[in-house]
Every structure is written in C-alpha cells, then in structure tokens.
Amino acid sequence: MDDRSFVAAQDFLLASKTYWTKRIYPELKKTYETAAGAAPAPPETPAEVAALLEGEVLYRYFSWLERHLQRFKYAGRYGLVPYHDERRAALSAELRDTDAELAPGLEMPNYYQRVDIHQHPGGVWSDELDGYVYERGARSTTPLMGAAHGDLHHRFTDLVAARGGAKDILDMGCGFGKSTHPFCTSFPTARVEAIDLSGPCVSLGAHDAQTKGSGNVRFRQMNAYETDYDDGSFDLVTSTMVIHELPPREIERMFTEAARVLAPGGRMAHLDFYTIDGPFARFIHYGHGRRNNEPFMQPLAEMDLHASLTEKGFTNIEVIPFKEAEGVGESGNDAWRFPWTVIMAEKMP
C-alpha cells in the first residue's frame, strides 16, 4: 500500500472516531439522561444503566464503532499492521544497532499473551515491528488532542516535578518511551531507567533516545513486578497507562516491587484510569474495556487502591482526577474521555 493511501485511510478513521467522540457519545449521554429521568428510580449501577441503554439503536452503533474503528485502524486493509509489515526490511534494519538491553528468554505473563491488548494483533510484543506499530497508533489514541497527545505526558511530568525533585527514576511499562522522555526533560539531571516487557518497544525507545541524544536514559526489557534492581535504588517510581493492563494480583505485585526498589522517603506517581464519576461513566468505561480488548480496566476500577497502598506501607496517598488537556471535562464539553487519574504515594522515611 502506498503511503498516501495509508495516511488518507487512517485520517478518515480518525475523523470517524472524532465524530464518535464529540457527536455520538454526547447524543448517547442525552439518550441515557432522558431514559434515566423517566425510570422509576435513577440507575445506581452499571447493570442498571445497561438495562436502559442496551436496546437503543444509538448504543449499538456507538459500541460497534468503538470496536471496529479500532479494528480497521490496526488490522484493516490500510491498517497499521499490514502497513508496517510491507516496510519490514527497512524498519528492522533501523533497530539493529540500538543499545536497548533485551532479555530474549524473559517469560511473558499469561495475561499478556492471552489477549491482544487494545486490538493490536499479536499484542505489542510478539513481532519485531510492534514498537513502530504501537508508536504510530498512539499518535491518534485520544482524538480530541490530535497532535497535542504529547501534552498529556508533559502535563503529568509537570505535576510530578512540581512536588519535588528526583535523582533516580524508574519508568515501569515505558513502551517506546513516550512516557519516559518527558521525565528525562523534566528531571534533566536524573538517571532514568525505562523498563517494559516488550522487546520491540524498548528497542524503539532506545533508538529514539539515541536519535534525540537523551543520554540519561537506559531502556531494558524487564517485567515491572519482577525487576533486578537492588532494594532502595530509586527515589521516584512511575508508570503511565500501565496499571490497567495488569490483573489485580499483578498490580499488587507491581506496587510491592515499587515499594522494594524505592529508597525510604521515595515516591511513586502513576497515571492511569481509575476514578469514575457516576454509573453512566462506569458503564461506558467497562464497555470500553470489553470492546477494546482491555479486560482489566474494570477490575482495576473496582480495586481499593488506597487500602492496597496503605497495606504496603505507603503514606501520603493521593488519588486525584487528572486533566489530560486544557478545557476537558468542563461544562459545555461533553465529549467522551478516559477517566484519567493520578495515583501518588510515598514510602515511609
């Protein structure tokens, strides 16, 4: 497929997703509010919302588009996977000399292999080009922000930096480094370690870091809940959009591991999807998890993170809603969005 056709098709899919975000979702919300107003008692649970909405034609199209626009984006005729597959030789050559530290024998957890996360065929790890596929796809994950998607990561590191400095930073589940680079720039004197289960992603991360000349970062293929770092090696442990990909048991292990590798008084800051306002938003978010192959969205949203972190000895625990861009979530802006949440805590001094 030629590049122009690929871009035109992807632009069309993104425009369709934007229409879904800004027009279909608010319309669905209105439909819900009307139905809820007419119900004998206002719905309190996602199941009660489902009972009101599941027969609605608009809800069926909403759901269909949420699932299938993503399928087309990755696996359609102009999908990210076939596009990169056709450019395999050139792209794999680019990655040949990266200084990423790969762990070829690393065992991939069952949850990671069982489901192709966010409908990326084969997941973000099984093909050498998966870093590129994921990188290209991530440019249009949140249609409202378009090219400013990078903003979200910077807004997060700004918030973390406003709370204090750091010398040694661990980015768990760094992907291809989109969450890591803003830490390198917000904490220019820090040593940054970026780890991810996916070899193809850390390879691309290292390649980009070399190109950008970020000298203070190292990309390593490693499991976030089973790292090889010594106790107390970091004063800041972070992750971005990782926790929701793990089952609750593995999330607990990831926090335990974070507690171990943090020095006394060190802190954690995670950006993910957690605090959800009301049964309609909950219904929509759980449905998103199902439709987009993110099976642990719902279990995470139902965990008591405060209790779990307290039990692991963390203090000053904060769970705060996060604005991923200017103007989101304000009245008059009814567009669909993720329930962005920042989770911060400190290890006892």
Add this chain to the structure above:
Amino acid sequence: MQLSDTLLEDRPEQTFFEDPALDRAFGVVMALATEVYVLRDRARALERKLEAAGVIEPGGLDAEPGDEERAADAGDREAFVEGLMISLLGKQQAKGAS
C-alpha cells in the same frame, strides 16, 4: 501479509445488533467508505498536481459538464447502476438446480 492471516478461527467477533448480519454488513459499509475516502484524496491530489503543471485551470473540473460530455458517460453510468442494483432483484444469474 494477507488480511486473512489476522483472522482467529476460534474467536468469533463481538456482535452489537439484534441481527449479527447487520454487524457484518456495516463492516462492509465502513470498509467501502474508507476506500471512497482514499479515492477522493487521490483525485484531489491529482487535480492539484495538474493545476500546478498548468494542465488544468484552478477549479477546472468543478464546472457543470456539458450535455455532450454527460451523454458520452451515460452508458458507463447505466452499467454502474445496473451492477449496483441487480442483486436487489433476487434472481439467479446462472442456472441452479431449481
């Protein structure tokens, strides 16, 4: 790589409509819409290049075509419509058993 390489035999696709046929048919519609957009994009790019090369005037293709040009395309139009609509008749085009 073939698109069929991505089909997972043991995992049926999710369905959202009362009749799963609609789920599949809407997939065909969206795939076609994507192709239409790709063609539009290409045609526009071609026009821009032709304009830049002075082959056509800016907006040179926007004017209403003359009767002669429309008449010349009538046969093509008819064949296009027939190809599109013939299925609606529900008739066999090759003799089957009954």
